[in-house]
Amino acid sequence: MLSGAHHDPHALLGAHPGPGGVTFRALRPYALGVSVVADGRTTPLDDEGDGLFSVVLPLDAVPEYTLLVSYEGGRYEVQDPYRFLPALGELDLHLIGEGRHEQLWKALGAEPMEHQGVTGTRFTVWAPNAQGVRVAGDFNFWDGTACPMRSLGSSGVWELFLPGIGEGERYKFEITTRYGARFLKADPMARRTEAPPATASVVAAAHHEWRDQGWLAHRGDTPVHEAPFSVYEVHLPSWRPGLTYRELAEQLPPYVQDLGFTHVELMPVAEHPFGGSWGYQVTGFYAPTARLGTPDDFRYLVDSLHQAGIGVIMDWVPAHFPRDDWALARFDGYPLYEPGDTRRADHPDWGTYEFDLGRTEVRNFLVANAVYWCEEFHIDGLRVDAVASMLYLDYSREDGQWAPNAYGGREDLDAVAFLQEMNATLYSRVPGVVTIAEESTDWGGVTRPTDWGGLGFGLKWNMGWMHDSLGYVSKEPVHRKYHHNEMTFSMVYAYSENYVLPISHDEVVHGKRSLVSKMPGDWWQQRATHRAYLGFMWAHPGKQLLFMGQEFAQGAEWSEAHGPDWWLLDPAYGAEADHRGVRDLVRDLNSVYRETPALWQRDTDPGGFRWVVVDAAEDNVFAFLRFAADGPPLLAVSNFSPVVRHGYRLDVPDGFPAWEEVLNTDAARYGGGDVLCPHPVRTDEGPHLRLTLPPLATVWLRPVRG
Template sequence: MKLPAQDRALLLAGAHHDPHALLGAHPLPGGTLVRALRPLADRVAVRRPDGSRTPLTGLGDGLFQAVLPGPPPADYQLVVGYPDGTELVTHDPYRFLPTLGELDLHLIAEGRHERLWEALGAHPTTHQGVAGTRFAVWAPNAQGVRVTGDFTHWDGTALPMRSLGASGVWELFVPGVRPGALYKFEVRGVDGTHTLRADPFARRTECPPATASIVHESDYSWGDADWLATRGARPVHTGPLSVYELHPASWRPGLGYRELAEQLPAYVRDLGFTHVELMPPAEHPFGGSWGYQVTGYYAPTARLGRPDDFKLLVDALHQAGIGVLVDWVPAHFPKDDWALAAFDGTPCYEHPDPRRAEHPDWGTLEFDYGRPEVRNLLVANALYWCEEYHVDGLRVDAVASMLYLDYSRGEGEWLPNAHGGRENPDAVSFLQELNATVHRRCPGVFTVAEESTAWDGVTRATEHGGLGFDLKWNLGWMHDTLLYLGEDPVHRAWHHHRMTFALHYAYSENYLLPISHDEVVHGKGALVSKMPGDWWRRRADLRAYLGFMWSHPGKQLLFMGQEFAQGAEWSHVEGPQWWVLADDYVAAGDHRGVRDLVRELNHRYLATPALWELDSDPAGFAWVAAEAAGDNVLAFLRFAADGGPLLVVCNFSPVVRHDYRLGVPDRCHAWRETLNTDDPRFGGGGVANPEPLKAETIPSHGQPVSIAPTLPPLATLWLTPA
């Protein structure tokens, strides 16, 4: 039977939608046609189950065929010979049924396949009794797709994939391909050109700058069942949350996931943080992007090890009692021509309108949130990190850039929505679907929005019209307070409102107070360097600020290196300046003092429900002295659910203030200093209130009784009922 010229041309060009109709075994009247495509071979034979062989006739261009007597054999193999005399015996990929069923394809087309990573990508499996790997990829507008890899000597001609109809999915089972094999998809675009593409659902990749995907199969055995069973015992906004943000590749440069698993949990646990936040762990081609330009959404970066090594790191943190958040980047992706951009030759993952596709700030592309398959990629990816890697939370990057059509765009550079507004309804719907799905499927997992505007309802439940996040970064608090701390104390009186303004909106959302990597890069300097004055005053200001931050309504996040007041801004190449803690460094004690304060803050925070139990409830906070601008003093009360108070007093002036009268609740007869950032243990001068302060019947600040503590210079005090 002759192969029609058009079919032959399409097959060889990688543009045939149904190569299984041409290749493999097909019944004919009186026999069976077997046809194979092996472009590097000089001979091919069919071997039946009984061991007998029938040679196929060469048709040129790597095509071979023959008619065998009788019906198609239930099982046969191809014996492929090469010019160097070697032979390969393999099962024929084109004798197998599809590996995806109708339900998978229906869910993919609907954009509702919540475990999409199990359907698409590369999966080692046994199919119809034969071991190999099933490949599937979504490329709806491609003329054809072929699998290529080290198992084809990177010639994809022999392995064209079949189209599974309107789903846009292409599929092929390749016998004999095992975990560890390198592969890509060779996609023929609508213009007839071929591009080699990494698998969007690859669960493992080569180490950059190499870009191939790797067939992966996990054999990791988790040991964190106890952690998972209890992590959702209380809503995150009513529990303690103190986050240590780090860049895994530079926390201690040179360490991989396995070494981090040995060192990081003990360090974080000693300092008392409840969680770590890992800057984006997904694969990215440019290390200088710190992971914020993702090309492999389903693969932990290979720079630090294998996927199971990353699981080991998460497991070790959990077994040390530490939760894990990952930075997740659904706002944009890079334009690399081997990755997601114009994946099938058309705008596939990005919006088809260039005014919606191009991200003006980062030279990247924005996802098309209105396309069901694109939303499915992202929602399933969020679930993937939660379900496959046991992460406890997702910090969603750059939410504002998704929500607004005019984000960083000038007049004429954007189109309004159907109602004439600037909001992006597709992004809103996507974020709501994301949060509702994560909360439904992953109990105990929480989501955090980096959202920098006054968008209403970021942390409101989706059923009430909100976006559904659990927490929102309070970037307004961060900007205001750092501006205040950057002023010389003599000028701070004129900026006092910056320290109090956040309380006007503190209960409009559930907030997290972030001092993140963004504040210590790109010329902004380290946290301690933002403070004015000499080295002593800078450290004192920093200690006072940290005491204020840990006691302010909202959870807290601190970026690595700032816990010990390193003097230089962060470098992703050098990492934190650990050497400033070394015994032979002249100011090591100064840095250790700040680190010891952070440890003390965390441990006291955990033991003080007033600092977290009513974080999102106005009943948990009351001003004592909000207007003492001329003194650079702030004083407020925090309350636990049972009413137990904590008095916080901040003196952002470099002078000691003796007998500073403060009104206090009359039910508390005496107050005891429990934390003082001026303590010599932390590098302070030691001005303190060593004895309990008895409440006096002297009205002050609207209270019938008051106390008169001594306020150390540039310091924060915590006082509790004695």
């Protein structure tokens, strides 16, 4: 007991009937004395040494009782934790053992509750290899000797109900391994943590009163691949550095709403020890980072975004976790959340551990975590990070550094099963949710339903389009004709998956330069190409994602230390044309996009797209039509040459005798040269249009109504 290696402290401590009456035992290190208070009588316990006190009272049955404990600082009447039955039910243990507890956070972790008529907190943790587990925290001066937990059989779960312990208390689990080593670990299921660099878990409960019922009731009315979906990617700690969740709730929703994005995507908000990881090395999978506030504060931010009509996607990181010795790594002294085979456990790229997705309890930990964010925080979707690194056993590994699967292949069958289970569970439990895969290979069926053998994601990032298109626009215009196919190749596979076109944080850091700085030429040409590219992107089949700062053509790379260069929007710096103009374009792109079903309704239907000009490599021109299920089409024309092209012929569908310009990235209000088409253009025989194409610009046209 004193070494923290007892698996059933309740068998010794507490009150137990036996020969001669009822034996009362209490383990209270540093106590001067302990008495039992029962039936109106106070009886001292004998000091057995080393903090153990006991007495036998001539009683026929165990009475209701409390303990009166004396320390140098005074006397305290307390409930005895060891008089309580387990506060975790058999059904919970059965589901944990099967790996199918879809609300695992309600069974494991620290749960404030009333148990047997007494208010306190139930502590539970999965540590099957431990010889003993104790709870340490502020309430026992971080000495867990007096709070050993009991093992609940073969489940590997340890449990202890501590009366009088409530919200705000800091704690960790003190684990004793089979070989006697002892260390403190943060709770893997902690719903709240200390702000880094402190690492303790914090007892918490949800109290936020949601006001987004209208949003939730209708978010699933239209399947996401048939709806407008324009995403603003945000790193919360640096969007406006220094703001809390509640302060962000005052500024972020109106900003995103003004620009017309349908969703925000939040880079990981789960707790992480190192801010420079941007949240992608998670230690607290069930806790929003305490850097910006409490879990209820984060709920308030999500609620505010929903009330503004903005969906919330959250980056989710099940591919790996860091090696910090106070967190998940070798949690109970042995590989537990990570595989025992180092070839499988060690992630070669990030110096982290991978999850053991073949273990039912680990898979349950992650599946329930996905459900947790969507049910407890009303998150509308999860963008799953680094899916490719999960799918392949040889990912970033050389020969001899990996072992094939049971069929001799390189596919990680456990990861496939996990992703299918996660998607199927999430979609069945949370109406209107969407999962998005960051998957950078040609794995087949990422967005195919699981019952058809797919992974079951709703959408997939189109990394091929991103690499190819950025490669094209980064070339000097005179060289672009040699790379023309890089802009058209995406349409060869555009309908193989349900795609998102991502210009994410990964493309504007680590020497890759910001989006506008990738463009060649002088500052005017860079901004013009930036605008033309956004116009091409918003018209291309697939949903859109744009990282913060790129909506106003920030010239510098993003840094988490100071965030976007908001000063560029100050008119004192001449920002009206340079940067505010680009932001005005993004606002107009989103506005026209949302009101034009042709741009999003048939994103996954080949009938929703038709090339008009596909082989004009010498001209650096691309033109295509987008179609809705019914209603007029939209014609998008991009001229990635720095010259004006007069009378450019474009074949258009019959039945539309006149077309009008609805958006032109060369407009003066965006910072362009104002080569516009202010009046409707009538078709010639063919039918075809003859347009003047502005330089380094994208133009959208639609048939004149009536």
